[in-house]
Amino acid sequence: MRHIISVLVENKFGVLARISGLFSGRGYNIESLSVNATENENISIMTIVTRGDDHVIDQIIKQLRKLVNTIKVRDVTQVEHVERELILVKVHATQRTRSDILNIIDTFRGKVVDINKESLVIEMTGDQNKLNALVDVLEPYGIIEIIRSGTIAIARGSKSTTDFTKQDIKNQEE
Amino acid sequence: MSKTGAEILVECLKKHGVDLIFGYPGGVLLSIYDKLFDSDILHVLPRHEQGGAHAADGYARSTGKVGVCFGTSGPGATNLVTGIATAYLDSIPMVVFTGQVSTNLIGGDAFQEADIVGITRPIVKHSYLVKDVDDIATVISEAFYLAKTGRPGPVLVDLPKDVIAAKSKNSCASDVKIVGYNPTYEGHPMQIKKMIKLLENAKSPVILIGGGVKLSNASEELLRFVEAINLPVVSSLMGIGAFPNPHKNWVGWAGMHGNYASNMALTEADYIIAIGNRFSDRTTGRLDGYAVKAKKAQIDIDPTSIDKNVKVDVPIVGDCKTVLKQVLHYLGDFNWEKCKKDREDWLKRIEYWENERPFGYKFSDRIIKPQYVVEKIYEVTGGDAIITTEVGQNQMWAAQFYKFKDPRQFITSGGLGTMGFGFPAAIGAKLGNPDKEVFDIAGDGSFLMNMQELCTAVQYRVGVKVAILNNKFLGMIRQWQHLFYNKRYSNSCLECQPDFVKLAESYGCVGFKVEKPSEVENVLRESLKIKNKPVLMDFNVDREENVYPMVPAGAALNEMVYGER
Numbered sequence: 022m023r024h025i026i027s028v029l030v031e032n033k034f035g036v037l038a039r040i041s042g043l044f045s046g047r048g049y050n051i052e053s054l055s056v057n058a059t060e061n062e063n064i065s066i067m068t069i070v071t072r073g074d075d076h077v078i079d080q081i082i083k084q085l086r087k088l089v090n091t092i093k094v095r096d097v098t099q100v101e102h103v104e105r106e107l108i109l110v111k112v113h114a115t116q117r118t119r120s121d122i123l124n125i126i127d128t129f130r131g132k133v134v135d136i137n138k139e140s141l142v143i144e145m146t147g148d149q150n151k152l153n154a155l156v157d158v159l160e161p162y163g164i165i166e167i168i169r170s171g172t173i174a175i176a177r178g179s180k181s182t183t184d185f186t187k188q189d190i191k192n193q194e195e
Numbered sequence: 196m197s198k199t200g201a202e203i204l205v206e207c208l209k210k211h212g213v214d215l216i217f218g219y220p221g222g223v224l225l226s227i228y229d230k231l232f233d234s235d236i237l238h239v240l241p242r243h244e245q246g247g248a249h250a251a252d253g254y255a256r257s258t259g260k261v262g263v264c265f266g267t268s269g270p271g272a273t274n275l276v277t278g279i280a281t282a283y284l285d286s287i288p289m290v291v292f293t294g295q296v297s298t299n300l301i302g303g304d305a306f307q308e309a310d311i312v313g314i315t316r317p318i319v320k321h322s323y324l325v326k327d328v329d330d331i332a333t334v335i336s337e338a339f340y341l342a343k344t345g346r347p348g349p350v351l352v353d354l355p356k357d358v359i360a361a362k363s364k365n366s367c368a369s370d371v372k373i374v375g376y377n378p379t380y381e382g383h384p385m386q387i388k389k390m391i392k393l394l395e396n397a398k399s400p401v402i403l404i405g406g407g408v409k410l411s412n413a414s415e416e417l418l419r420f421v422e423a424i425n426l427p428v429v430s431s432l433m434g435i436g437a438f439p440n441p442h443k444n445w446v447g448w449a450g451m452h453g454n455y456a457s458n459m460a461l462t463e464a465d466y467i468i469a470i471g472n473r474f475s476d477r478t479t480g481r482l483d484g485y486a487v488k489a490k491k492a493q494i495d496i497d498p499t500s501i502d503k504n505v506k507v508d509v510p511i512v513g514d515c516k517t518v519l520k521q522v523l524h525y526l527g528d529f530n531w532e533k534c535k536k537d538r539e540d541w542l543k544r545i546e547y548w549e550n551e552r553p554f555g556y557k558f559s560d561r562i563i564k565p566q567y568v569v570e571k572i573y574e575v576t577g578g579d580a581i582i583t584t585e586v587g588q589n590q591m592w593a594a595q596f597y598k599f600k601d602p603r604q605f606i607t608s609g610g611l612g613t614m615g616f617g618f619p620a621a622i623g624a625k626l627g628n629p630d631k632e633v634f635d636i637a638g639d640g641s642f643l644m645n646m647q648e649l650c651t652a653v654q655y656r657v658g659v660k661v662a663i664l665n666n667k668f669l670g671m672i673r674q675w676q677h678l679f680y681n682k683r684y685s686n687s688c689l690e691c692q693p694d695f696v697k698l699a700e701s702y703g704c705v706g707f708k709v710e711k712p713s714e715v716e717n718v719l720r721e722s723l724k725i726k727n728k729p730v731l732m733d734f735n736v737d738r739e740e741n742v743y744p745m746v747p748a749g750a751a752l753n754e755m756v757y758g759e760r
């Protein structure tokens with residue numbers, strides 16, 4: 022099962038290494054990882070996409086909580102949430118194929134951010150499935166390069182992951 | 196008034212109650228060593244940083260205080276690695292200080308630069324690279340706090356040379372606040388009641404204890420709990436001593452070389468309450484054959500230890516001592532008469548197993564049996580000595596044939612299984628407990644790994660005893676080759692070895708060579724008369740003696756193999 026885990030961490034030296042080391046040292050996979058600042062400059066948020074059975078995910082979450090610099094860990098896939106990823110695709114585009122490709126981009130509501138005689142760079146956001154679909158459709162035209170940002174996710178509703186309370190800290194130990 | 200980082204460091208150490216440091220100097224640590232020169236903290240110079248780390252560890256295990264050691268940048272720091280890993284796997288509170296090259300040189304492959312924070316990341320509870328002298332005081336307070344609270348463990352503090360030399364106005368901080376670190380001490384009352392409810396109806400329950408009971412000083416509460424309901428107690432290797440032996444409820448220790456009754460009791464139990472025990476593979480044997488009939492409850496301060504290897508029915512996150520106090524509080528609300536008869540029958544059944552196959556060996560009056568040496572050490576010390584062990588057969592025989600009654604009496608590297616641990620650990624234990632006899636029960640292979648510490652023991656007048664069960668083999672390796680590789684003793688024979696008596700004498704210690712069973716007791720008694728200097732005893736034991744019973748790798752606990760006797 023694929024899980025998206027949000028980890029609120031103190032913005033301290035070596036935190037990223039501790040987290041990635043926790044995964045590599047136990048043979049767990051990180052499918053994608055993104056690290057960002059939050060409203061609070063002392064705190065960063067990491068979004069980790071990983072796969073594993075319930076036992077593995079349970080261990081990952083507990084191990085993440087055990088790290089001294091983590092403040093809050095949450096499996097976003099357990100709640101109603103929105104997930105997004107950004108993709109940049111560089112695709113071959115000749116005079117003959119360009120209009121076809123532009124049609125596709127339009128249907129997907131993507132954007133062209135660079136254009137020249139032989140290629141186009143397309144920007145699009147969406148969930149993984151949508152981006153995969155775009156890539157599939159563009160494949161026949163000849164993809165030159167793909168860069169993806171990795172998934173970020175946010176829970177629906179009016180609560181914030183980043184405003185943590187003493188109770189949250191207590192709960193995470195339970 | 197501003198002070199240098201080195202001054203603040205020494206001040207903070209004192210503030211945290213440190214009276215003993217094991218450290219080895221080097222270029223980047225010189226300003227600290229200059230301050231230590233004037234301090235009343237005892238600084239012990241081991242002859243290898245690994246020895247220093249194990250000594251700090253032995254001190255911590257035997258006293259319950261935080262062990263402290265120092266190593267310089269680069270090779271000094273990397274020499275500490277095995278010591279740090281040993282402490283980490285057994286959850287021992289330690290603060291390890293390493294020197295580092297100046298901050299402007301970090302990353303440039305400077306002389307004696309090693310990324311020790313990176314190297315040790317997976318084997319520390321937490322670590323710090325101090326980049327600003329203003330942080331030293333806070334970092335040290337946090338380091339001590341982290342090392343000893345929650346699930347204890349080693350914390351590393353890396354100190355660059357320029358940071359130690361720089362000045363700051365900050366002095367030792369007393370209260371520590373780490374937002375994301377709040378270990379749970381009290382267990383959830385609902386879960387505790389659920390745990391007791393299952394016990395009320397259990398016909399064949401077992402209490403399974405581990406090293407966590409010692410770490411949280413929970414032995415007294417454990418004893419009261421066990422006696423209140425008359426429950427059998429089984430331990431892991433790490434839990435030995437947390438419950439007194441002998442005691443009518445003590446069954447023994449389980450696992451690969453544990454006793455028959457313990458392994459059978461776990462196999463036949465209908466309910467196991469694990470207390471500060473993490474179900475390590477050496478204790479469980481093959482998992483799908485482990486305690487299959489039993490419901491399980493587990494008390495552990497570290498949530499990651501729960502459900503990790505063995506799925507439990509009642510998880511309780513909390514400190515063993517605190518939770519056991521809560522348990523005692525609720526006990527009276529339950530009906531203990533209901534299954535009393537069943538439990539008495541169960542204890543009788545266990546007693547039958549105990550009598551059927553106790554630990555044993557075939558005595559000889561011609562050749563010294565290693566088990567006999569341990570039995571005699573027990574006798575001559577009246578069961579009061581602190582015993583450290585090396586790793587291998589010596590470790591198992593020490594655990595099998597000495598009877599431990601005190602939680603800080605048996606000191607062994609259970610998690611990492613570090614050869615060379617026992618002797619320096621014995622030095623640390625003796626320095627922490629000058630009034631106790633301290634014996635390192637050693638193998639000839641292991642002892643050679645840190646024998647340079649003889650010099651340390653002589654210099655600081657540390658009266659430890661080393662009993663080498665000398666089989667001129669890497670005995671435990673030979674045993675596996677005997678049992679599983681057709682007696683092909685590849686690279687496990689140690690026929691080339693020093694004359695241990697001369698070796699001892701050359702360091703200024705006393706050495707004895709013992710070749711006959713009839714001499715064993717006399718030599719041991721003789722060794723007890725020698726104070727303030729180490730005694731090295733070379734017992735030439737039966738070379739091909741095996742440790743039994745044994746749960747072979749991949750077998751279940753009740754599939755033990757036995758030796759002749």
Ligand SMILES: Cc1ncc(C[n+]2csc(CCOP(=O)(O)OP(=O)(O)O)c2C)c(N)n1
Pocket residue numbers: 585586587588589590612613614615637638639640641642664666668669670671672
């Ligand atoms: C540092 C280290 N290296 C290797 C091992 C693997 N090992 C486990 S037991 C053992 C043999 C120990 O021999 P010895 O110290 O003579 O003790 P004996 O088993 O003979 O009592 C070895 C090599 C280890 N545990 N630690």
